[in-house]
Amino acid sequence: xxxxxxxxxxxxxxxxxxxxxxxxxxxxxxxxxxxxxxxxxxxxxxxxxxxxxxxxxxxxxxxxxxxxxxxxxxxxxxxxxxxxxxxxxxxxxxxxxxxxxxxxxxxxxxxxxxxxxxxxxxxxxxxxxxxxxxxxxxxxxxxxxxxxxxxxxxxxxxxxxxxxxxxxxxxxxxxxxxxxxxxxxxxxxxxxxxxxxxxxxxxxxxxxxxxxxxxxxxxxxxxxxxxxxxxxxxxxxxxxxxxxxxxxxxxxxxxxxxxxxxxxxxxxxxxxxxxxxxxxxxxxxxxxxxxxxxxxxxxxxxxxxxxxxxxxxxxxxxxxxxxxxxxxxxxxxxxxxxxxxxxxxxxxxxxxxxxxxxxxxxxxx
Numbered sequence: 089x090x091x092x093x094x095x096x097x098x099x100x101x102x103x104x105x106x107x108x109x110x111x112x113x114x115x116x117x118x119x120x121x122x123x124x125x126x127x128x129x130x131x132x133x134x135x136x137x138x139x140x141x142x143x144x145x146x147x148x149x150x151x152x153x154x155x156x157x158x159x160x161x162x163x164x165x166x167x168x169x170x171x172x173x174x175x176x177x178x179x180x181x182x183x184x185x186x187x188x189x190x191x192x193x194x195x196x197x198x199x200x201x202x203x204x205x206x207x208x209x210x211x212x213x214x215x216x217x218x219x220x221x222x223x224x225x226x227x228x229x230x231x232x233x234x235x236x237x238x239x240x241x242x243x244x245x246x247x248x249x250x251x252x253x254x255x256x257x258x259x260x261x262x263x264x265x266x267x268x269x270x271x272x273x274x275x276x277x278x279x280x281x282x283x284x285x286x287x288x289x290x291x292x293x294x295x296x297x298x299x300x301x302x303x304x305x306x307x308x309x310x311x312x313x314x315x316x317x318x319x320x321x322x323x324x325x326x327x328x329x330x331x332x333x334x335x336x337x338x339x340x341x342x343x344x345x346x347x348x349x350x351x352x353x354x355x356x357x358x359x360x361x362x363x364x365x366x367x368x369x370x371x372x373x374x375x376x377x378x379x380x381x382x383x384x385x386x387x388x389x390x391x392x393x394x395x396x397x398x399x400x401x402x403x404x405x406x407x408x409x410x411x412x413x414x415x416x417x418x419x420x421x422x423x424x425x426x427x428x429x430x431x432x433x434x435x436x437x438x439x440x441x442x443x444x445x446x447x448x449x450x451x452x453x
Contacts, residue, residue: 089113091157091209092150092187094143095120097307098236099332101264102229103159108267109221110210117149120310124149129420131179137168137391138311138419139304144176151185157209162191166366167396226336228263231276233333235259238283240327243320244294247287253317255282292323295438296382299328300375301389302368302397305418306330312389312418313427319387322435327383329375330368353378360403369396373403380409384438387431392419412437 092115093103100116107114117124120142127148128141147158158180160173177189192205206218235256242252259279266272297319305311307330316326334349353374361373376386388404390397401415414434416427 089157089209089211090115090155091159092117092147092153092155093159094146094150095308096304097309097332098232098260099229099307101232101260102225102332104264105228106206106221106225109224110206110213110217112210115150115153115155117146117153120146120308124310125420131183133175135393136175137393139302139308139391140168140172140176141420142304142308142311143172144179147176147180147187148183148185151180151183151187156187158187158189159205159209160189160191166364169367224269226333227269227272228266229336230333231263231272232260233331234276235263235279235283236331238280240316240320241325242283242286242288243317244323244325245288245290245292247289249321251286252283252320255279255286294323294325295384295435295442296325296327297438298375298379298383298386299326299389300368300372300386302391302394303330303335305389305391307332311391312416313422313424315387315389315416315427315431318428318431319435322431324435327379329371360407361399365396365399367394367396369400372397372400373407376404376411376413377407377409380411383411384442385412385414385434387434388413388415390415390417392417392421412441 090113091107093100095117104114104116106112124142124145126145128143128145131148132141132144143160147160150158158176160176162170162173173189173191177187180187180189190205190208192202203215203218203222206222207213207215210218239252239256246252256279259275262275262279263272266275299306299316306328309316316328319326350371353371355374356377357370357374360377361370364370372388379386388397388401390401404413404415412434414430416422416430
Protein backbone atom coordinates (compact mmCIF):
# COMPACT_ATOMS: atom_id res chain seq x y z
CA UNK A 89 0.00 0.00 0.00
CA UNK A 90 1.46 3.34 -1.11
CA UNK A 91 -0.36 6.15 0.67
CA UNK A 92 -0.71 9.71 -0.61
CA UNK A 93 -2.15 12.81 1.03
CA UNK A 94 -2.98 16.43 0.22
CA UNK A 95 -1.08 19.28 1.86
CA UNK A 96 -2.34 21.43 4.72
CA UNK A 97 0.42 23.72 5.94
CA UNK A 98 3.05 21.67 7.79
CA UNK A 99 0.75 18.76 8.62
CA UNK A 100 2.74 16.49 6.29
CA UNK A 101 5.62 16.50 8.82
CA UNK A 102 3.35 14.93 11.43
CA UNK A 103 1.89 12.31 9.07
CA UNK A 104 5.32 11.49 7.66
CA UNK A 105 6.68 10.88 11.17
CA UNK A 106 3.82 8.49 11.93
CA UNK A 107 4.34 6.62 8.66
CA UNK A 108 8.09 6.25 9.24
CA UNK A 109 7.53 4.77 12.71
CA UNK A 110 5.01 2.31 11.28
CA UNK A 111 7.20 1.38 8.30
CA UNK A 112 4.59 2.83 5.98
CA UNK A 113 5.16 3.97 2.41
CA UNK A 114 3.91 7.58 2.44
CA UNK A 115 4.00 9.61 -0.77
CA UNK A 116 3.93 13.36 -0.15
CA UNK A 117 3.71 15.47 -3.31
CA UNK A 118 5.74 18.68 -3.55
CA UNK A 119 4.31 21.69 -1.74
CA UNK A 120 1.29 23.19 -3.46
CA UNK A 121 2.31 25.29 -6.44
CA UNK A 122 0.93 26.65 -9.70
CA UNK A 123 0.87 23.21 -11.32
CA UNK A 124 -1.13 21.85 -8.37
CA UNK A 125 -3.66 24.64 -8.81
CA UNK A 126 -3.84 24.17 -12.57
CA UNK A 127 -4.56 20.46 -12.19
CA UNK A 128 -7.23 21.08 -9.56
CA UNK A 129 -8.94 23.82 -11.56
CA UNK A 130 -8.88 21.75 -14.75
CA UNK A 131 -10.62 18.71 -13.28
CA UNK A 132 -12.87 20.23 -10.58
CA UNK A 133 -16.44 21.45 -10.98
CA UNK A 134 -16.14 25.21 -11.50
CA UNK A 135 -18.28 26.25 -8.52
CA UNK A 136 -16.32 24.35 -5.89
CA UNK A 137 -13.99 26.17 -3.53
CA UNK A 138 -10.23 26.63 -3.70
CA UNK A 139 -9.48 24.07 -0.92
CA UNK A 140 -11.24 21.37 -2.97
CA UNK A 141 -9.28 22.29 -6.10
CA UNK A 142 -5.87 22.39 -4.40
CA UNK A 143 -6.51 19.14 -2.53
CA UNK A 144 -7.55 17.47 -5.77
CA UNK A 145 -4.39 18.78 -7.46
CA UNK A 146 -2.30 17.29 -4.63
CA UNK A 147 -4.08 13.94 -4.94
CA UNK A 148 -3.47 13.82 -8.69
CA UNK A 149 0.23 14.60 -8.10
CA UNK A 150 0.41 11.84 -5.48
CA UNK A 151 -1.25 9.40 -7.90
CA UNK A 152 1.30 10.35 -10.56
CA UNK A 153 4.02 9.40 -8.07
CA UNK A 154 2.48 5.95 -7.61
CA UNK A 155 0.14 6.30 -4.64
CA UNK A 156 -2.69 3.77 -4.67
CA UNK A 157 -4.40 4.85 -1.45
CA UNK A 158 -5.25 8.43 -0.45
CA UNK A 159 -6.11 9.80 2.98
CA UNK A 160 -8.61 12.62 3.28
CA UNK A 161 -10.31 14.37 6.16
CA UNK A 162 -14.08 14.43 6.26
CA UNK A 163 -17.02 14.80 8.56
CA UNK A 164 -20.59 15.88 8.95
CA UNK A 165 -21.96 19.40 9.09
CA UNK A 166 -23.10 22.21 6.86
CA UNK A 167 -19.74 22.67 5.10
CA UNK A 168 -19.26 20.80 1.81
CA UNK A 169 -16.10 19.15 3.19
CA UNK A 170 -18.07 15.99 3.95
CA UNK A 171 -18.69 15.48 0.22
CA UNK A 172 -15.10 16.05 -0.92
CA UNK A 173 -13.93 12.45 -0.68
CA UNK A 174 -16.69 10.93 -2.82
CA UNK A 175 -16.38 13.58 -5.52
CA UNK A 176 -12.58 13.47 -5.62
CA UNK A 177 -12.61 9.67 -5.76
CA UNK A 178 -14.93 9.76 -8.77
CA UNK A 179 -12.75 12.37 -10.51
CA UNK A 180 -9.58 10.34 -9.92
CA UNK A 181 -11.28 7.18 -11.28
CA UNK A 182 -12.50 9.11 -14.34
CA UNK A 183 -8.88 10.18 -14.93
CA UNK A 184 -7.81 6.52 -14.91
CA UNK A 185 -6.25 6.34 -11.43
CA UNK A 186 -7.22 3.14 -9.63
CA UNK A 187 -6.95 4.53 -6.11
CA UNK A 188 -8.81 4.11 -2.85
CA UNK A 189 -9.68 7.13 -0.71
CA UNK A 190 -9.75 6.60 3.05
CA UNK A 191 -11.73 9.25 4.89
CA UNK A 192 -10.63 9.88 8.47
CA UNK A 193 -13.74 9.93 10.66
CA UNK A 194 -12.51 12.61 13.04
CA UNK A 195 -15.79 14.49 13.43
CA UNK A 196 -17.78 11.40 14.33
CA UNK A 197 -15.39 9.25 16.36
CA UNK A 198 -12.73 11.77 17.43
CA UNK A 199 -9.48 10.15 18.59
CA UNK A 200 -10.73 6.57 18.15
CA UNK A 201 -11.77 7.29 14.57
CA UNK A 202 -8.34 8.68 13.75
CA UNK A 203 -6.49 5.74 15.30
CA UNK A 204 -8.77 3.22 13.58
CA UNK A 205 -8.04 4.87 10.23
CA UNK A 206 -4.30 4.69 10.99
CA UNK A 207 -4.55 0.99 11.80
CA UNK A 208 -6.38 0.37 8.55
CA UNK A 209 -3.44 1.87 6.67
CA UNK A 210 -0.75 -0.18 8.41
CA UNK A 211 0.43 -3.70 7.73
CA UNK A 212 -0.77 -5.42 10.87
CA UNK A 213 0.87 -3.07 13.36
CA UNK A 214 -0.38 -3.44 16.93
CA UNK A 215 -2.06 -0.71 18.97
CA UNK A 216 1.05 0.09 21.08
CA UNK A 217 3.03 0.86 17.90
CA UNK A 218 0.21 2.93 16.44
CA UNK A 219 -0.25 4.98 19.61
CA UNK A 220 3.52 5.53 19.91
CA UNK A 221 3.72 6.73 16.29
CA UNK A 222 0.72 9.00 16.83
CA UNK A 223 2.31 10.60 19.90
CA UNK A 224 5.59 11.23 18.09
CA UNK A 225 3.80 12.78 15.12
CA UNK A 226 1.89 15.11 17.46
CA UNK A 227 5.14 16.07 19.20
CA UNK A 228 6.60 17.16 15.85
CA UNK A 229 3.45 19.09 14.98
CA UNK A 230 3.54 20.87 18.34
CA UNK A 231 7.20 21.79 17.89
CA UNK A 232 6.56 23.32 14.46
CA UNK A 233 3.63 25.37 15.75
CA UNK A 234 5.57 26.67 18.77
CA UNK A 235 8.39 27.84 16.55
CA UNK A 236 5.94 29.42 14.10
CA UNK A 237 4.38 31.51 16.89
CA UNK A 238 7.82 32.95 17.63
CA UNK A 239 8.42 33.59 13.92
CA UNK A 240 5.20 35.61 13.71
CA UNK A 241 6.48 37.96 16.41
CA UNK A 242 10.04 38.23 15.09
CA UNK A 243 9.01 38.96 11.48
CA UNK A 244 7.41 42.24 12.53
CA UNK A 245 10.50 43.72 14.21
CA UNK A 246 13.53 42.02 12.64
CA UNK A 247 16.16 44.43 11.34
CA UNK A 248 17.05 42.25 8.35
CA UNK A 249 13.88 41.19 6.59
CA UNK A 250 13.76 37.48 5.85
CA UNK A 251 15.94 36.37 8.79
CA UNK A 252 13.05 34.75 10.66
CA UNK A 253 11.81 32.99 7.51
CA UNK A 254 15.25 31.51 6.82
CA UNK A 255 15.47 30.14 10.35
CA UNK A 256 11.93 28.79 10.11
CA UNK A 257 12.78 26.90 6.92
CA UNK A 258 15.82 25.38 8.63
CA UNK A 259 13.74 24.52 11.71
CA UNK A 260 11.13 22.69 9.63
CA UNK A 261 13.86 20.62 7.98
CA UNK A 262 15.46 19.80 11.34
CA UNK A 263 12.14 18.76 12.87
CA UNK A 264 11.27 16.69 9.81
CA UNK A 265 14.58 14.82 10.09
CA UNK A 266 14.43 14.28 13.87
CA UNK A 267 13.98 10.57 14.61
CA UNK A 268 13.65 10.64 18.41
CA UNK A 269 12.26 12.88 21.15
CA UNK A 270 15.68 14.10 22.29
CA UNK A 271 16.67 15.34 18.84
CA UNK A 272 13.25 16.91 18.40
CA UNK A 273 13.41 18.82 21.70
CA UNK A 274 16.92 20.09 20.93
CA UNK A 275 15.83 21.32 17.51
CA UNK A 276 12.85 23.14 19.00
CA UNK A 277 14.94 24.70 21.78
CA UNK A 278 17.83 25.69 19.51
CA UNK A 279 15.74 27.36 16.82
CA UNK A 280 13.60 29.27 19.30
CA UNK A 281 16.85 30.52 20.87
CA UNK A 282 18.19 31.56 17.45
CA UNK A 283 14.95 33.39 16.65
CA UNK A 284 15.11 35.25 19.94
CA UNK A 285 18.67 36.32 19.07
CA UNK A 286 17.69 37.81 15.68
CA UNK A 287 18.56 41.57 15.73
CA UNK A 288 15.33 43.50 16.34
CA UNK A 289 14.19 47.10 16.22
CA UNK A 290 13.33 47.63 19.88
CA UNK A 291 11.91 51.11 19.25
CA UNK A 292 9.05 49.81 17.12
CA UNK A 293 5.61 48.96 18.46
CA UNK A 294 4.26 46.83 15.60
CA UNK A 295 0.66 46.77 14.56
CA UNK A 296 -1.12 43.61 15.69
CA UNK A 297 -3.42 42.01 13.13
CA UNK A 298 -5.55 38.95 13.76
CA UNK A 299 -5.92 36.31 11.05
CA UNK A 300 -9.24 34.52 10.95
CA UNK A 301 -11.39 32.70 8.46
CA UNK A 302 -11.72 29.28 6.90
CA UNK A 303 -9.41 26.54 8.22
CA UNK A 304 -7.66 25.54 4.98
CA UNK A 305 -6.89 28.97 3.54
CA UNK A 306 -5.59 30.07 6.94
CA UNK A 307 -3.09 27.23 7.12
CA UNK A 308 -2.03 26.66 3.50
CA UNK A 309 0.25 29.58 2.45
CA UNK A 310 -0.06 28.97 -1.28
CA UNK A 311 -3.85 29.32 -1.11
CA UNK A 312 -3.65 32.87 0.31
CA UNK A 313 -0.42 33.94 -1.48
CA UNK A 314 1.47 33.89 1.82
CA UNK A 315 -0.42 36.78 3.40
CA UNK A 316 1.18 36.24 6.82
CA UNK A 317 4.67 36.64 5.43
CA UNK A 318 3.71 39.73 3.46
CA UNK A 319 2.21 41.35 6.55
CA UNK A 320 5.43 40.58 8.42
CA UNK A 321 7.42 42.39 5.73
CA UNK A 322 5.20 45.41 6.36
CA UNK A 323 6.09 45.35 10.06
CA UNK A 324 2.89 43.70 11.29
CA UNK A 325 2.68 41.08 14.03
CA UNK A 326 0.20 38.41 12.96
CA UNK A 327 -1.87 36.45 15.46
CA UNK A 328 -3.58 33.54 13.79
CA UNK A 329 -6.53 31.83 15.42
CA UNK A 330 -5.86 28.38 14.01
CA UNK A 331 -2.94 26.01 14.56
CA UNK A 332 -3.25 22.34 13.72
CA UNK A 333 -1.72 21.20 17.02
CA UNK A 334 -4.29 23.23 18.97
CA UNK A 335 -7.12 21.93 16.81
CA UNK A 336 -5.98 18.34 17.39
CA UNK A 337 -5.68 18.90 21.15
CA UNK A 338 -9.23 20.14 21.50
CA UNK A 339 -10.95 18.11 18.78
CA UNK A 340 -9.45 14.71 19.59
CA UNK A 341 -8.73 14.93 23.31
CA UNK A 342 -10.58 17.69 25.18
CA UNK A 343 -13.92 17.90 23.35
CA UNK A 344 -14.76 14.23 24.06
CA UNK A 345 -14.21 15.09 27.76
CA UNK A 346 -16.70 17.94 27.56
CA UNK A 347 -14.11 20.72 27.31
CA UNK A 348 -15.12 22.92 24.39
CA UNK A 349 -12.70 25.72 23.52
CA UNK A 350 -15.22 27.27 21.12
CA UNK A 351 -17.81 28.11 23.78
CA UNK A 352 -16.17 31.43 24.61
CA UNK A 353 -15.88 32.51 21.00
CA UNK A 354 -19.42 31.35 20.18
CA UNK A 355 -20.75 33.31 23.16
CA UNK A 356 -18.99 36.42 21.89
CA UNK A 357 -20.67 36.02 18.50
CA UNK A 358 -24.19 35.43 19.91
CA UNK A 359 -25.44 39.03 19.63
CA UNK A 360 -24.90 38.80 15.87
CA UNK A 361 -25.00 35.09 15.00
CA UNK A 362 -26.95 32.67 17.15
CA UNK A 363 -26.10 29.32 15.60
CA UNK A 364 -23.53 27.36 13.66
CA UNK A 365 -23.58 28.20 9.95
CA UNK A 366 -21.00 25.58 9.00
CA UNK A 367 -17.25 25.61 8.56
CA UNK A 368 -15.61 28.35 10.61
CA UNK A 369 -18.19 31.09 10.02
CA UNK A 370 -19.39 31.28 13.62
CA UNK A 371 -15.82 31.44 14.92
CA UNK A 372 -14.91 34.18 12.43
CA UNK A 373 -17.57 36.52 13.81
CA UNK A 374 -16.63 35.67 17.38
CA UNK A 375 -12.96 36.43 16.70
CA UNK A 376 -13.75 40.03 15.85
CA UNK A 377 -15.90 40.56 18.93
CA UNK A 378 -13.58 38.73 21.32
CA UNK A 379 -10.32 40.37 20.30
CA UNK A 380 -11.43 43.84 19.19
CA UNK A 381 -9.43 45.50 22.00
CA UNK A 382 -6.29 43.41 21.41
CA UNK A 383 -5.92 43.77 17.64
CA UNK A 384 -5.45 46.84 15.47
CA UNK A 385 -7.25 45.07 12.64
CA UNK A 386 -8.31 41.70 11.26
CA UNK A 387 -7.57 39.99 7.97
CA UNK A 388 -10.40 37.63 7.10
CA UNK A 389 -9.46 34.86 4.65
CA UNK A 390 -12.24 33.00 2.88
CA UNK A 391 -12.48 30.71 -0.15
CA UNK A 392 -14.62 32.17 -2.91
CA UNK A 393 -18.10 30.51 -2.83
CA UNK A 394 -17.66 29.46 0.85
CA UNK A 395 -21.15 30.05 2.27
CA UNK A 396 -20.20 30.09 5.99
CA UNK A 397 -17.53 32.73 5.44
CA UNK A 398 -19.83 34.79 3.21
CA UNK A 399 -22.30 34.86 6.12
CA UNK A 400 -19.52 36.01 8.46
CA UNK A 401 -18.27 38.59 5.98
CA UNK A 402 -21.68 40.23 5.78
CA UNK A 403 -22.19 40.29 9.55
CA UNK A 404 -18.85 41.74 10.62
CA UNK A 405 -19.37 45.31 9.32
CA UNK A 406 -22.53 45.51 11.48
CA UNK A 407 -20.93 44.73 14.85
CA UNK A 408 -20.40 47.57 17.32
CA UNK A 409 -16.72 46.72 17.81
CA UNK A 410 -14.64 49.42 16.13
CA UNK A 411 -11.94 47.39 14.42
CA UNK A 412 -11.20 47.38 10.67
CA UNK A 413 -11.59 44.10 8.78
CA UNK A 414 -10.05 43.26 5.41
CA UNK A 415 -11.69 40.27 3.72
CA UNK A 416 -9.68 38.48 1.04
CA UNK A 417 -11.60 35.95 -1.06
CA UNK A 418 -9.21 33.25 -2.24
CA UNK A 419 -9.60 31.52 -5.60
CA UNK A 420 -7.59 30.76 -8.72
CA UNK A 421 -8.08 34.36 -9.95
CA UNK A 422 -6.31 35.89 -6.93
CA UNK A 423 -3.19 37.79 -8.01
CA UNK A 424 -0.15 38.69 -5.90
CA UNK A 425 0.00 42.32 -7.00
CA UNK A 426 -3.63 42.92 -6.07
CA UNK A 427 -3.22 41.30 -2.66
CA UNK A 428 -0.08 43.31 -1.87
CA UNK A 429 -1.80 46.57 -2.84
CA UNK A 430 -4.73 45.81 -0.57
CA UNK A 431 -2.48 44.81 2.33
CA UNK A 432 -0.38 47.97 2.01
CA UNK A 433 -3.49 50.16 1.97
CA UNK A 434 -4.92 48.29 4.96
CA UNK A 435 -1.72 48.71 6.98
CA UNK A 436 -1.65 52.43 6.11
CA UNK A 437 -5.21 52.72 7.38
CA UNK A 438 -4.34 50.94 10.64
CA UNK A 439 -1.29 53.13 11.21
CA UNK A 440 -3.35 56.25 10.64
CA UNK A 441 -6.04 54.99 13.01
CA UNK A 442 -3.46 54.29 15.74
CA UNK A 443 -1.90 57.75 15.26
CA UNK A 444 -5.30 59.45 15.59
CA UNK A 445 -6.17 57.43 18.69
CA UNK A 446 -2.83 58.26 20.34
CA UNK A 447 -3.29 61.95 19.54
CA UNK A 448 -6.78 61.97 21.04
CA UNK A 449 -5.50 60.27 24.19
CA UNK A 450 -2.80 62.93 24.62
CA UNK A 451 -5.39 65.69 24.25
CA UNK A 452 -7.61 64.11 26.90
CA UNK A 453 -4.70 63.79 29.34
